[in-house]
Amino acid sequence: MSGSRKVLYFTCITFCIYFSLSLVGTYLGVHYTPFMRVNVVADVFKMxxxxxxxxxxxxxxxxxxxxxxxxxxxxxxxxxxxxxxxxxxxxxxxxxxxxxxxxxxxxxxxxxxxxxxxxxxxxxxxxxxxxxxxxxxxxxVGVGFVPLATPGSGIRTTAYSSITGDWQTTNFKSDDKATLFLSGYKYNTNSGSIKITDHSFKDSNAVITKSLLFGYMPTAVAINVNDNALSIYGSNKINKAALLQNNNPQINININNKALDVYGVTFESNDxxxxxxxxxxxxxxxxxxxxxxxxxxxxxxxxxxxxxxxxxxxxxxxxxxxxxxxxxxxxxxxxxxxxxxxxxxxxxxxxxxxxxxxxxxxxxxxxxxxxxxxxxxxxxxxxxxxxxxxxxxxxxxxxxxxxxxxxxxxxxxxxxxxxxxxxxxxxxxxxxxxxxxxxxxxxxxxxx
Structure with missing residues (x-):
């Protein structure tokens, strides 16, 4: 069987499955989460x-x-x-x-x-x-909490965030949700970097505290912040460590410990x-x-x-x-x-x-x-x-x-x-x- 014919058969079978599920969902009121957003008949059978x-x-x-x-x-x-x-x-x-x-x-x-x-x-x-x-x-002054990376990061104008390295992301779509932040995300890495910039404030003299939100880590972990070595630790399930306090709107963090659960960075003035x-x-x-x-x-x-x-x-x-x-x-x-x-x-x-x-x-x-x-x-x-x-x-x-x-x-x-x-x-x-x-x-x- 040629490759194009296989593709055609696969497409037809897939469409038939989705079509059947859409009919069932629309007319019988069946709620099945993985197909909640599938409805190929909504604009075909007008009601x-x-x-x-x-x-x-x-x-x-x-x-x-x-x-x-x-x-x-x-x-x-x-x-x-x-x-x-x-x-x-x-x-x-x-x-x-x-x-x-x-x-x-x-x-x-x-x-x-x-x-x-x-x-x-x-x-x-x-x-x-x-x-x-x-x-x-x-x-x-300050944009507040910024997650490391989400599908909406690229369209956000008030803050820029990116990660590089071998990051593992856990979110609301994953099996393990017990220790996710309110953002619905958690990040871990053996060797990764974070770059976040707060674009929300225009006052170059404003002093902003940049803090890292992270998970349970009772022993000190070494990280690098804007080319300076720091250590963080925390005995609670989620902890907050102030990393920088200055008028620089950007922070760069390097982490080399996959056991450290990372959630995001906050940008806040003192009041x-x-x-x-x-x-x-x-x-x-x-x-x-x-x-x-x-x-x-x-x-x-x-x-x-x-x-x-x-x-x-x-x-x-x-x-x-x-x-x-x-x-x-x-x-x-x-x-x-x-x-x-x-x-x-x-x-x-x-x-x-x-x-x-x-x-x-x-x-x-x-x-x-x-x-x-x-x-x-x-x-x-x-x-x-x-x-x-x-x-x-x-x-x-x-x-x-x-x-x-x-x-x-x-x-x-x-x-x-x-x-x-x-x-x-x-x-x-x-x-x-x-x-x-x-x-x-x-x-x-x-x-x-």
Whole structure:
């Protein structure tokens, strides 16, 4: 058999397999993670947006527990950070606002935000604008945490990172997830180098501390930092070592010990607000639940956060006719509970999915299940005593992603999923304004 014929047979067989899986996934509601993003029939068999297709009918809705003095329907309000308390004049993020106020009045201390998400924030989208606005108002210089290398490293403009050598990378797609950082990555090398440059600040006189985040290493390990020999060690599951403190935005590190788990480098001034971007393409947020609880608790010791933001959802909306996401709620509820237990002094905020559109009968429209998913995400926050921000409503609600993609100039890509850089700036500005308004509620409580 000729080589070209073999290729043809292989292609036909592969297509038939994917075609069958797509039919099963679309019409029977089968959820199998490795094929979650495979759907070759979504644009072939057009479904009318009014078709009454309900997947997973056997699943009962996740109940919304009624609480005195709380109003669950507040989740629908755009531009609002809510803890569902009927008193909307009080700050929802009480602990976070208190720390911001202390920083603003004393000019001393650090306030950290961990912003976790999927490809919606890849390349530091959203977070770069949020970081800039927060630092302009509350102070601070530095890009915060930078992983060594991810698929989004090449499109990030606020920091440059690269590695050379025989690095081994473990991430959320690997079997061993127990000791991954919030970025979803861990790196090891017998002989490798790291080069990271912080492009986020323009002040050549700003003094920045460059710190390495690494794993359990009770005996000293020799590394080389900008051509200087140093040794690091740490008895916790995750540790932080300050390597340099100067106005040089670049750091070069050489490591020759594969037993050393390396996570990334932080760039922070002595005081201010720092926003860490933790983007991981193609995930739903449930992957965080695989990280060991004691490891998460040690992250809280080594690099504590004052606000953890969870922004997921577009990868849950991977099929155009899904309207029941109770399976996702059952998976995500314990993840959020785990985060709250491991970061007891940290405010947790869930941001809803942004709008996402599919082709229905030849026209792109918002996913028919998006309202159900947003309500479910709000319920996850409600049941875990977390805060919620409706990004879908804030960006304009139904068909807003279509409007954004068709604008001149456009605010979103023609995939009708991802805002572009201009759109991400709009979303970040809206979110900053919501944080600032919540902070203002706190200061007005102090000074009626």
């Amino acid at each position: 009318d947006v009014n078709d009454s297709i309900t997947l997973n009918k056997e699943e009962a809705p996740i109940a919304i527990q009624q609480k005195a003095s709380y109003n669950f329907s507040l989740y629908r309000t755009p531009h609002l950070i809510t803890n569902f308390n009927i008193d909307t004049n009080s700050a929802a993020l009480q602990q976070f606002a208190k720390k911001l106020h202390l920083l603003k009045t004393t000019k001393k201390g650090k306030v950290r935000i961990a912003f976790l998400g999927d490809s919606m924030i890849e390349g530091d989208l959203m977070t770069q604008t949020l970081r800039e606005l927060m630092q302009q108002y509350f102070g601070g 201010g607000v720092f926003v860490d971007n933790f983007s991981f393409r193609g995930i739903s947020g449930t992957e965080i639940g695989k990280i060991d609880s004691s490891f998460l608790a040690d992250i809280n010791k080594a690099n504590p956060y004052d606000l953890i933001v969870l922004q997921y959802g577009v990868n849950v909306l991977y099929k155009p006719n899904d309207v029941n996401f109770n399976y996702y709620g059952k998976l995500m509820l314990p993840v959020v509970k785990k985060i709250k237990q491991c970061f007891p002094s940290t405010d947790v905020l869930i941001i809803s999915t942004a709008d996402r559109a599919f082709n229905y009968a030849g026209t792109y429209k918002s996913a028919i299940g998006i309202d159900s998913l947003v309500k479910l995400q709000a319920n996850i926050a409600y049941q875990n005593n977390c805060n919620f921000y409706n990004q879908f409503a804030t960006m304009g609600g139904t068909n807003s992603i279509v409007d954004w993609a068709n604008r001149k100039p456009a605010l979103a890509n023609k995939d009708y999923v991802h805002p572009n850089r201009a759109g991400a700036t709009v979303l970040a500005t809206y979110f900053f304004e919501a944080l600032y308004n919540d902070y203002q509620k706190y200061t007005q409580q102090l000074n009626p």
